[in-house]
Amino acid sequence: METKAIPASAGVPVAARSGARVRRVRTSWTPWWTAYLQAAPMALVFLLFFILPLVATVVVSFWNYTEYSIEPAFVATNYADVFYGCFSGGSALCTTFATYLSTLKFVAIVWVATLAIGFTVAYFLCFHVRTLPMQIALFMVCTIPFWTSNVIRMISWIPLLGRNGLVNETLQGIGLIDAPLEWLLYSDFAVALALVHLYTLFMVVPIFNSMMRIDRALIEAAYDAGATGWQTLTNVVIPLVKPGIVIGSIFVVTIVTGDYLTIGIMGGQQIASVGKVIQSQINFLQFPIAAANAIVLLAVVLLTIWGMLRLVDIRKEL
Amino acid sequence: MAANPVPRHERRPRSFYALALFFALFVVFLYGPVVTILTLSFQGPSGGLTFPMNGLSLYWFERLWSGGGTVDIGAAFRRSLALGLTVLVLTVVISVLAGLAFRKRFRGSAALFYVAVASLIVPSIVVSLGIALEFRIVDDVLRPALASLGLADARGNSLGLFTSGLGAHLSWTLPFGLLIMFAVFNRLDKSYEEAARDLGATSWQSFRFVILPMIAPFLIGIALFGFTLSWDEIARSSQTMGSTNTLPLELAALTTTVTTPEIYALGTTVTAVSFTVIFGTLAAFLALQRRRRTRLPKAG
Amino acid sequence: MRSECQVPSAAADLELAAVTKAYGDTVAVDRVSLKVPAGTYCCLLGPSGCGKSSTLRMVAGHEFISDGDVMIGNTIVNDLPPARRGTAMMFQNYALFPHLDVRENVAFALKMAGTAKEERLKRADAMLAMVDMSAYASRLPAQLSGGQQQRVALARALITNPTVLLLDEPLSALDPFLRIRMRAELKRYQREFGISFVHVTHSQEEAMALADMVVVMNDGRIEQVGTPREVFNAPRTRFVAQFMGGHNVVTEGASAYAVRADKLRLSPLGDAEAGSSPATVSDVEYQGMTIHVALKRPDGTDLLATLPEHEFDRAPVAVGDTVGVAWHPHDRHELAA
């Protein structure tokens, strides 16, 4: 074994090694801190612009305020104000409950509508369109509006739905109605329509994604076992796309819960939403009560999501 | 034995036609309204906000261009563009770095992941308010302290396009970037890095010459996400932009306030920009792919 | 004949008459005619892309038949849905429903048919007992090993009392050791149930070990049908000879013939036997009981000789040696193409 000289850098000669050893076990060729360094920018952004703001919100929700300033304190009055009149036993619903109820109503409507539409569209793309290029092309057709301005997409409904809008004119033109339909614009209907229009894609994408992962053989196996199309849908497809449904639902529910712009514009500013309340309180510089409202909203959203996650483990999907 | 030389035709199930119709209606639903405003933006000078069309012209585009409107859309446009591009670059860089970090094991990785997901699902208005509050506190509490040390102007407002605004947008784009990076790196076999190391590449070389070229097409995707999410962001921007407005905020304000088809002309322009970006990106992606496939003469 | 009737199904013949499958312009299966008698273990064997799966799937009803007829018993099943053909299919990766446990997977077909819960679980348990999987009844598929999954898939397919069981590369997902074990089980179940199995594979070893009837396919057509021995000993075409392996194809003028590799005899060049020709040893591969000697003749033909270990040891050769190679004329097997 004794051969030629070894360059000093090429390792430790056998003879040079001591017998007893405690090995320091390396686990990677890159230094241990590389990962921390690489993760640091993202961690920092989230710390500065997500964690700390949430902490600030919690803190400020206990502060005092006047018309023009906020003052450090520790009072629960903001929360009391949020729930003002809610527990006094009066027959009428308090503002906060009424607002949440109204918001939740939209959440429910939009959720059901986007789920139905999103599922159907994804199902069509996945199981009825045969070639992959076609699937991708049609999928793109569905997603492109998502990349364009939400505001523009929202206001495009206005010329359609107004009292003298295209829909009313058309319906009147063909004699279906003789007076314009008032409920088309500045109404619950308009809000729900615009929200569905804006956010159906948040359902389509995850459901489509889940569906594409279903092994075609499973569908064939179901048919082989005598399942009808409908039985296959309920017994095989739906259980398997549940994670996609949950992810889509989380998106839709959080976005609609926090929305104020669509509800504002399409509802003629007449419909209350939690987001709008927070926003107008900010406008009146009532930061602490806005913060308290935000915390309540956050709690509601997190509870909802927690409930949904109990149904499905989405980590597997990522 | 083959009795009929013409093969039978395969019939589609009836459900196909029903679903295809549904899909078609969905597409109409998706694009129909936008098409209306695209059409209406070409109203003649005396045209109003609704049909019927009063002539056909580019009048409202000219007005928009000449800044004849109430607000300076051009400035908002440039601000949004600048912010969007900054967000784009930072999103790509930070996501790639974090993606690389997540390839290794490090303490806190799970926490970081959950924070990213949380940032995605916490209502934007809450985040927006939080950031505004945070900066308010900085201005109210920290700034006087810093000023007394001579480190900062005593009066001032730290909220701004490239401070709180940028942060708010990153808190929205980075989770997407990270999730895409996960998808990308999950599909990227670790053996490529090992092979590079085996062949004497340093960590940097292995990133520069192997990983980066391999993930480049997906980075275009992240860039697209970063830009369009920022370009179109409202809820998080609403409280965090300081003294200036981004284009969507300006647009949101204008939707209810502009009384002429100028708003549609603006909508058409914004949509055109979005489409240019999307299709530009797609074209770049396809070109990259194609170059990979065919840049070389066929051999042997 | 229909699977709904819950009595043990009558065995029935499967017949394909000029069955064709075209995907757009590519013809994947080209006028295939074949008769599989009741109770036969039939293997469809062929290289990748030759149309095995397409053929099987047309029988199963998962692929539309472009032309020709599939008959089971004396019913033309072309337009019947899969479940009404009396066939059952076992998929390559078993396609067990990942969200259902083993028992529910097996009972799936009964549930679809509307059988009461108690009844269907009872029958599923009975079926699981048959495939020796009772202990795993409430596991999810992901918690099973490949071999266990296979047995569940088998149980799930058999619970419909099919006339013909169709298997698309049922063993390819398994590791080699398990594959050999499962092979034996498949054969056993086929015997026990007495129904036909149509099994797609691209491994000639698998086909030979299992089949009563081997169907060698190439390029959408059937090259040869026969028992394993017929096919191995009397390949009809050059393709079959090469595909089955262990054959040397020797071209002589316009015609060609096959000689089994174990029929080649090597002798030192010096005392070459009559009819032997010289060849150079290009590789020697030890194969346990046998030794593969690769040879190259001066005209460039490659030959392969398979020698039992003891015979090789008697006169070992090494790479580079030149030896005489010969075979008996009666070991020549003329090829059709």
Added chain:
Amino acid sequence: MRSECQVPSAAADLELAAVTKAYGDTVAVDRVSLKVPAGTYCCLLGPSGCGKSSTLRMVAGHEFISDGDVMIGNTIVNDLPPARRGTAMMFQNYALFPHLDVRENVAFALKMAGTAKEERLKRADAMLAMVDMSAYASRLPAQLSGGQQQRVALARALITNPTVLLLDEPLSALDPFLRIRMRAELKRYQREFGISFVHVTHSQEEAMALADMVVVMNDGRIEQVGTPREVFNAPRTRFVAQFMGGHNVVTEGASAYAVRADKLRLSPLGDAEAGSSPATVSDVEYQGMTIHVALKRPDGTDLLATLPEHEFDRAPVAVGDTVGVAWHPHDRHELAA
């Protein structure tokens, strides 16, 4: 010894001294000691999960050594980065860089080392010529077949002039026919370059066909080291005998011995030869040149007899028959465990 030096590398021994790999609590490789002399084709053989890859990767430097030493020549390389060990690795899926063409892939290591462009492309071309891939130099990996990719991967690994080439299941991604062809090529290159190849596989057929030295591993330990014939003919342990296949393990009291399946002789029960015992035929598998007969003795032991076709045909047996089975005492091979 270092890969940077561009001269053909001196062949060197590879030695593992009590090398251990622990992942958390699981010990994947347990004090493995092994010496692979320079210029050896060594196959690490063993079932899935036995620690073959872990061992190989510790040698390559892609996995850190929990305990023990790896020596190449007389240098302990434990703490050297992969490129400085004089090893090169060929990955299972070849890990060719998809964005670089064949020539750039091969030249990659030189580029990393800072070799001038012209020089490195020249050397890459030379290497490609050696593996007969010059015609494909400017293709992308995706445009190559599996076998071509393998050759590129080989060229890429060899351009660093390694002392030892490490291959982790290099053939498993190929289809069966290609696999056999590439096997021959690997062996040829090893001979040409004269360096050691350490090749991980779980196919005993592959190991026997290729190796000068077979290392049978089980459960993180080495069970037996030897030439293919030693290992096949004289398995040291029950595990090796079973794993190599073609063996019957017969337990007799506390000890056990192995008998090769082709050494078993069957005879009609009537005129059983001396020392034969009765057994029932449980399966007959046709295997082309040979026939596998599975037998069950009354005490439950399973036996496997491999008969050449002509011998089987002389006295065919069928499932259910009872026959006498016997073997020569000198075919018994005592097992250690």
Added chain:
Amino acid sequence: QEKVTLRYLSTAVNQSPAIAEKAGADLGINIDYIAVTTDDVAKRVITQPNSFDLVDTEYFALPKLLPSGNIMGLDAKRIKLADQIASVIREGTVDGKTVGLDGTAPSKVLYLPSEQATEFAGEPTEFLTLIPTTYNADTLGIRPDLIDGPVDSWAALLDPKFKGRAAMLNIPSIGIMDAAMALSARGDLTYGDKGNMTREEIDKTIGALIEAKRAGQFRAFWTDFNESVNLMASGEVVIQSMWSPAVTAVRTQGIDCKYQPLKEGYRAWASGFGLPVAINDREKDAAYEFINWFLSGWAGAHLAKQGYYTAVLETTKEAMEPYEWAYWFEGKPAEQDILAPDGKLLEKAGATRDGGSYDERMGRVACWNAVMDENIYMIRKWNEFIAA
């Protein structure tokens, strides 16, 4: 030296590009408009006092703005025409008669004891909070073509006849005053001070509003000048409280819209220039220069031709054609066609201005836009109304 740039914060409606252009030409000052909504103007002043150099905000916001210490008094000595500012602003009188001063009348919040004061002086001093830019008296706007029968009282706003076709101004402090005008006109409620209600008055007012909303009275709410124009022009709404220039804007679209004088009088508002404390000297000088220019005639005339009233009537008159002055300020029939500043036809010859002359209109002011003492409570109740 570079041109001075003044960052001019106000609602979009006060930002005429023509004024910026003219000021640039006359003074060499860049005017950089920052357009936000009414609420946001106040918010900006408080939270971002150094994001502007000049603010054009409403007087009623002052009780909220001044205590923040971000607004600086303007030195009357540096304003050439300070003592010619309209009496209705300075003293709350028109033609010697005191007008209704309910709410935050400008005269109550015009003076400061010192430049940096955070409380009002209560009597005339040398320091002014805001120099008026525009003011007017608001009333209901209607679409005569879509309404039959006369409208002559604020009560019409809540009249079930206009169910689903009325709109409310969703700036709580102003909206509630419109409501108060309507309710007191209907005789449902009497108020101590409509601009400074008690909690009980607030509760009752909001209660009545909620009832109306539930009955479907309102088509939409609006917060911005142009929004009101849109609602009216599109026919979605036929009656709502409006700003005079908004009516003008509807009319330029060729749509019949009337600024209907009502028997209970007007709700008035005024806005004016303020300076941020944080302003630099150079900008401060420029700001004074700009304000002086603004009061000197051209700008006033430009605004007056959109229907606003201006701070210094004399200079405005000088800068207008006599027939224009007669039409806009004297309530006389137009001698010629009345054109908007951008040249569009507003009124044909012979038309008279709704509500008559300056004196008639401003003289009949009943209350001023206000911020109440119970503002926070009021806003909470207003949110209840929105949520109902």
